[in-house]
Amino acid sequence: MADEIPLYERDPGAWRAYLAEGNAQQARKRVGADVLIRNRRGDVLLVDPRYKPDWDLPGGMAEANEPPHHAAERELREELGLVVRVGMLLVVDWVPPHDPWDDSLMFVFDGGTVDAGADQLRPTDDELSDCRFVSLPDAATLLRPHVWQRLEQAVLALTVGSPRYLVNGS
Numbered sequence: 001m002a003d004e005i006p007l008y009e010r011d012p013g014a015w016r017a018y019l020a021e022g023n024a025q026q027a028r029k030r031v032g033a034d035v036l037i038r039n040r041r042g043d044v045l046l047v048d049p050r051y052k053p054d055w056d057l058p059g060g061m062a063e064a065n066e067p068p069h070h071a072a073e074r075e076l077r078e079e080l081g082l083v084v085r086v087g088m089l090l091v092v093d094w095v096p097p098h099d100p101w102d103d104s105l106m107f108v109f110d111g112g113t114v115d116a117g118a119d120q121l122r123p124t125d126d127e128l129s130d131c132r133f134v135s136l137p138d139a140a141t142l143l144r145p146h147v148w149q150r151l152e153q154a155v156l157a158l159t160v161g162s163p164r165y166l167v168n169g170s
Contacts, residue, residue: 044155048131
């Protein structure tokens with residue numbers, strides 16, 4: 001008869017311990033959150049991180065227990081002094097392990113169009129050496145191939161109004 005009563009009812013403490021043990025053994029994922037920001041001409045904002053050889057979309061890694069859209073907004077504030085409420089989710093991209101990193105989930109959100117003073121944006125954090133608006137063809141030459149594909153899919157998602165799920169950019 002006791003076996004018919006679920007563990008969470010007959011011993012809530014044991015049930016929580018069971019869940020905690022399982023949780024501790026599950027994979028942890030790094031989560032990144034980037035933002036697609038455009039100017040009135042339709043150019044996209046890119047940043048040049050000092051710790052990477054290539055340009056990137058603005059954004060960064062989420063902190064522990066931080067929702068991805070909050071991470072995106074925080075990174076924009078910290079690195080560019082931009083206060084933006086991100087909009088629609090455009091892309092979720094699973095990135096496989098690559099030395100020295102484990103796999104990760106990368107989110108891209110719509111950051112809308114920046115009008116006033118867009119061309120005067122400057123990094124406000126030492127992590128970035130530069131930022132600028134570039135045309136999509138120029139972005140293709142500045143970004144790593146999988147990041148370019150992620151950006152291309154984010155633009156498509158914005159156009160069709162539906163998010164895209166990617167595996168390493170495609």
